[in-house]
Amino acid sequence: xxxxxxxxxxxxxxxxxxxxxxxxxxxxxxxxxxxxxxxxxxxxxxxxxxxxxxxxxxxxxxxxxxxxxxxxxxxxxxxxxxxxxxxxxxxxxxxxxxxxxxxxxxxxxxxxxxxxxxxxxxxxxxxxxxxxxxxxxxxxxxxxxxxxxxxxxxxxxxxxxxxxxxxxxxxxxxxxxxxxxxxxxxxxxxxxxxxxxxxxxxxxxxxxxxxxxxxxxxxxxxxxxxxxxxxxxxxxxxxxxxxxxxxxxxxxxxxxxxxxxxxxxxxxxxxxxxxxxxxxxxxxxxxxxxxxxxxxxxxxxxxxxxxxxxxxxxxxxxxxxxxxxxxxxxxxxxxxxxxxxxxxxxxxxxxxxxxxxxxxxxxxxxxxxxxxxxxxxxxxxxxxxxxxxxxxxxxxxxxxxxxxxxxxxxxxxxxxxxxxxxxxxxxxxxxxxxxxxxxxxxxxxxxxxxxxxxxxxxxxxxxxxxxxxxxxxxxxxxxxxxxxxxxxxxxxxxxxxxxxxxxxxxxxxxxxxxxxxxxxxxxxxxxxxxxxxxxxxxxxxxxxxxxxxxxxxxxxxxxxxxxxxxxxxxxxxxxxxxxxxxxxxxxxxxxxxxxxxxxxxxxxxxxxxxxxxxxxxxxxxxxxxxxxxxxxxxxxxxxxxxxxxxxxxxxxxxxxxxxxxxxxxxxxxxxxxxxxxxxxxxxxxxxxxxxxxxxxxxxxxxxxxxxxxxxxxxxxxxxxxxxxxxxxxxxxxxxxxxxxxxxxxxxxxxxxxxxxxxx
Numbered sequence: 001x002x003x004x005x006x007x008x009x010x011x012x013x014x015x016x017x018x019x020x021x022x023x024x025x026x027x028x029x030x031x032x033x034x035x036x037x038x039x040x041x042x043x044x045x046x047x048x049x050x051x052x053x054x055x056x057x058x059x060x061x062x063x064x065x066x067x068x069x070x071x072x073x074x075x076x077x078x079x080x081x082x083x084x085x086x087x088x089x090x091x092x093x094x095x096x097x098x099x100x101x102x103x104x105x106x107x108x109x110x111x112x113x114x115x116x117x118x119x120x121x122x123x124x125x126x127x128x129x130x131x132x133x134x135x136x137x138x139x140x141x142x143x144x145x146x147x148x149x150x151x152x153x154x155x156x157x158x159x160x161x162x163x164x165x166x167x168x169x170x171x172x173x174x175x176x177x178x179x180x181x182x183x184x185x186x187x188x189x190x191x192x193x194x195x196x197x198x199x200x201x202x203x204x205x206x207x208x209x210x211x212x213x214x215x216x217x218x219x220x221x222x223x224x225x226x227x228x229x230x231x232x233x234x235x236x237x238x239x240x241x242x243x244x245x246x247x248x249x250x251x252x253x254x255x256x257x258x259x260x261x262x263x264x265x266x267x268x269x270x271x272x273x274x275x276x277x278x279x280x281x282x283x284x285x286x287x288x289x290x291x292x293x294x295x296x297x298x299x300x301x302x303x304x305x306x307x308x309x310x311x312x313x314x315x316x317x318x319x320x321x322x323x324x325x326x327x328x329x330x331x332x333x334x335x336x337x338x339x340x341x342x343x344x345x346x347x348x349x350x351x352x353x354x355x356x357x358x359x360x361x362x363x364x365x366x367x368x369x370x371x372x373x374x375x376x377x378x379x380x381x382x383x384x385x386x387x388x389x390x391x392x393x394x395x396x397x398x399x400x401x402x403x404x405x406x407x408x409x410x411x412x413x414x415x416x417x418x419x420x421x422x423x424x425x426x427x428x429x430x431x432x433x434x435x436x437x438x439x440x441x442x443x444x445x446x447x448x449x450x451x452x453x454x455x456x457x458x459x460x461x462x463x464x465x466x467x468x469x470x471x472x473x474x475x476x477x478x479x480x481x482x483x484x485x486x487x488x489x490x491x492x493x494x495x496x497x498x499x500x501x502x503x504x505x506x507x508x509x510x511x512x513x514x515x516x517x518x519x520x521x522x523x524x525x526x527x528x529x530x531x532x533x534x535x536x537x538x539x540x541x542x543x544x545x546x547x548x549x550x551x552x553x554x555x556x557x558x559x560x561x562x563x564x565x566x567x568x569x570x571x572x573x574x575x576x577x578x579x580x581x582x583x584x585x586x587x588x589x590x591x592x593x594x595x596x597x598x599x600x601x602x603x604x605x606x607x608x609x610x611x612x613x614x615x616x617x618x619x620x621x622x623x624x625x626x627x628x629x630x631x632x633x634x635x636x637x638x639x640x641x642x643x644x645x646x647x648x649x650x651x652x653x654x655x656x657x658x659x660x661x662x663x664x665x666x667x668x669x670x671x672x673x674x675x676x677x678x679x680x681x682x683x684x685x686x687x688x689x690x691x692x693x694x695x696x697x698x699x700x701x702x703x704x705x706x707x708x709x710x711x712x713x714x715x716x717x718x719x720x721x722x723x724x725x726x727x728x729x730x731x732x733x734x735x736x737x738x739x740x741x742x743x744x745x746x747x748x749x750x751x752x753x754x755x756x757x758x759x
Contacts, residue, residue: 002063002168005237006160007361008055008070008109010338014301015159016105019098020287021296021328022455029087029132032353032479037087037132038073050075053082055113059157064168066157069361072110081124081141082111088129089445092138094452095129098297103127104140109156112149121146133441163301166308167339170267174341177265178232184262185221189552192222198547199522200226203235203365208521208540210371212528213549214749215718216665216726219524220255223367227522228264230365231341236519237363241344244373247661252344252369253314260312269313269336271345271357277319277329285328286455292328299325303332308339338362347374351514352381353476363519370661371523372711375537378507384477386470388413388498393463402450402464405443409471412436416489417498432487432502437478440471477502482509486688503685505692511539526718527711529745533703551749557721560730560746562737563755568676569734573604580733581611584673587731588617588649593670594642598654598716600676602628608675609651621649630657642668654678660715665722672719673731677742678712679705710745717747 029037042051053075057068074083084107092100107125115123122145129138144152188196195211199222202209213219227239243249249270256268275281280290287294303325307313313321313336322329337343337357349357350366351374368374391413395406412435447468450457458465477485484506490499504510515521521540528534531546566583567576588595599605609625612618622645624638635657641648646667652658655678680686686704694700713732720728730750736742746752 002172003065003067004164004167004171005067005069005362007338007359008068008106008113009359009361011068011156011160012102012106012109014163014338015156016102017098017297017300018101019096019295019297021290021293021331022096022099022286029089032476033132034087036479037130038085040132040135041085041128041130041137042074045074046076046078048077050077053110053114055110055117057113057116057153061161061164061168064164066160066164068109068113070110070113071361072107072114075114079124080120080122081126082107082114083126083128084110085128085130087132089131089133089441090448090452091131092129092140094449100127100140104142105152105156108144108149108152111144112153115146115149123149133445163305166305170265170308174264174266175232177263178229181229181259181263183221183225184258185218188222189218191549191552192218195219195222195547195549196226198545199223200230200235202522202545203227203230203520206363206519208515208544209523210528210531210534210538210540210544210546211522211524211549212531212534212547213524213526214551214553214721214747215526215715216663216722217549217552219526220251220369223522223524224252224255224259227365227367228259228266228341231266236365238340238365239342240350240357240364240366241342242347242350242366242368243344244347244370244377245657245661247663248369249344249346251663253312256312256342256344265311266342267308267311267313267340268342268344269318269333269340270315271333271337271343271349272315272318272330273346274330277315277333279322279329282459284456284459285331289456289459290328292322292326296327296331299327300332300335303327304335304339307332307336313340347377348381351378351511353473353480364517365520365522366515366518368521368523370525371538372525372527372534372715374511374523375507378511379504382477382480382504382507382510384470384474384502386413386474386500387467388417389494389496390463390467390470392496394461394467397461397464400450401446402443405439405446406467408439409436409443412439413498413500416500417491430487431481432478432500437475440475443471444468444475474502477504480510484509484692503688505689506537506696508537508539512541513539515539515541526747527714530707533699533707536697537703551747553721553724553749555749555751557727558717558730558750559728560717560732560750560752561755562743562752563731563733564735564738565755566733567735568600568604573607577607577611580608580675581615583733584608584612584731585615585617587671587673588621590617591671591729593646593667593728594648594650594664595671595673596650596652596658596669596716596719597673598652598659598675600654600678601681602626602653604675605651605653618649620647622647624648624650626650626652626656626658639664654716655712659712660718662719663722664719665726669719670728671730672716672728673733674713674716675733677734677736678709680708706741707745710742714745714747717750 051074053072055070055072059066072082073085084103086103104127107127111123111125122143124141124143127140198209230236241252253270279292283290285293303321307321310317318333319329322332349355391406391410395403398406486503488501488503491497523538535544566580599608624641638650642664690700690704693703717730
């Protein structure tokens with residue numbers, strides 16, 4: 001018999017949600033705050049109270065076994081009470097009736113499963129709402145007999161029956177296709193099969209794996225293929241393909257489409273940022289303001305039924321489906337998550353403090369693409385800022401309780417502003433004052449109260465809305481505070497220039513907590529070296545496996561020259577600029593075909609281009625210059641030029657959007673030059689980070705500057721050779737390439753030659 005597993009939470013949301021979409025900005029607790037709230041509740045319960053009580057119920061539909069899995073928040077064995085706990089910042093009477101009924105329905109399902117499992121005559125269902133700010137509990141009890149609970153379960157499963165049949169048929173077709181699916185790229189490249197075998201073994205054992213392989217060697221295919229195969233053998237339940245940039249999402253979608261063309265019959269959905277796909281920008285996500293939120297949950301089942309059979313749901317497919325059924329495209333994509341095999345989404349959906357994708361009841365495997373970018377992304381996700389200037393703008397847009405709450409926050413900022421303004425001690429673990437957090441909580445409650453009365457209250461007040469979300473994020477970050485955080489103040493001579501910051505130096509601890517919730521985690525990139533550094537900064541466990549693949553390419557496909565007699569360090573740049581321009585001119589003259597020259601900063605790029613613009617090798621080229629705040633149209637412009645011409649000389653930023661992640665096979669890109677060694681700028685934050693890593697690992701300079709810088713260089717080198725037939729040249733200019741510490745971090749699969757010094 002075919003077996004379909006479903007979580008109680010997914011079942012109740014599918015069968016018992018009704019009415020409008022109501023995504024009001026309520027300022028609810030973060031995931032970490034919710035967990036902490038549950039622990040506070042548990043501390044109040046008696047010894048015989050069993051927390052997180054696991055339940056399972058099996059039900060048969062003809063030739064289908066439905067396995068319903070759940071975990072009740074608590075079961076009081078003596079009182080006969082099954083408890084569903086929801087943390088909140090709002091009183092229960094401000095919550096929608098439909099939400100209250102949804103939560104009660106979840107409790108009833110747990111009660112029905114518990115009554116069957118323990119053969120109970122009846123049980124009390126308790127819905128407890130716990131205010132994490134006041135510590136108050138609001139309880140709602142209802143006693144249900146065994147028959148009443150059985151009837152409720154039967155009605156719920158009856159409403160779910162057709163959907164189960166649909167999912168079963170899709171699962172059968174998927175498994176049959178996977179059993180015969182060939183590797184869609186033909187023969188495995190050298191080393192690619194081993195990557196696939198390691199990936200399958202990692203999923204089989206529920207482990208963690210770091211894979212480093214050359215750009216263009218087929219890492220995505222080598223990881224995705226065994227992950228799909230493992231669905232048919234029951235090794236895991238779902239796959240999350242985690243991207244760092246939009247280009248990564250497209251690469252995953254394209255690869256999955258090749259699998260579909262080869263016969264794969266599974267399902268996938270791509271998640272896109274809300275502001276990108278919203279059909280009603282400027283309107284509240286509520287039925288009173290947006291037509292696509294009106295009756296959303298009433299129209300959702302038909303939209304799900306129509307979409308699930310389409311297989312791969314990318315942004316265009318989701319938008320078309322949403323227009324057809326007049327529902328919100330952002331929420332529609334998210335509502336497909338419990339039912340599809342593969343989810344392609346940015347790392348924010350999986351690692352941010354507000355992430356809500358990925359039910360812990362399912363065995364998820366995370367495939368983290370371009371994983372070298374994750375620590376930097378996470379560092380930003382786990383940091384927060386409060387601006388006094390924005391606060392004052394928000395106050396000007398407010399009145400009543402909200403304005404009074406903002407004035408309370410302002411008084412706290414004024415107090416901080418009057419305190420001695422010494423340089424932050426890098427060893428300091430001082431936390432932001434509790435009084436500040438209390439005023440932020442009062443403000444969040446005031447806004448929530450206003451939104452309960454008017455869900456559009458923030459739409460016309462941009463500063464208030466932005467400051468509100470900043471406060472919510474600040475509270476989330478403070479809730480996970482640890483020794484790797486710093487509380488910082490910044491100001492200049494401006495009257496309202498005060499800026500407060502919760503700065504996360506090292507996200508490893510929080511990443512580790514996220515990894516532990518997953519069945520398996522596979523991180524892959526061309527630049528996951530040195531292994532110990534990537535292992536530690538990604539938050540992987542001590543048992544994680546690391547592997548660096550061999551290259552499928554011949555060393556002579558990329559001829560790399562090291563030029564060490566031109567100093568590109570900051571203080572020497574103006575002095576050596578003319579020599580740099582002459583060297584680049586000679587290299588471009590001797591290197592026909594499309595070329596990219598990477599500079600470490602925009603100012604250095606502008607100066608370099610001005611010095612070289614009239615020289616041979618550039619004057620007869622189609623010159624393109626990357627600008628700050630690059631628009632999507634400008635980004636596409638360069639990619640189109642490289643596809644249409646063979647005389648392009650592009651001047652770009654090392655580590656920027658053109659320094660990694662773009663695929664330029666064949667003659668689209670033949671040559672690259674890298675000026676410098678890619679090191680981050682020396683500033684307050686990098687000095688703090690250096691001090692932290694020196695304390696923790698004794699390698700402050702390496703972890704902060706050397707390794708991240710050389711990652712950028714390695715990524716730039718990886719732009720040229722993308723296939724067995726590609727070839728080209730690379731020029732690296734910096735005196736530090738004389739040192740073994742730098743040369744050892746260059747990709748080992750190319751041949752390097754030292755350019756003769758020019759006196």
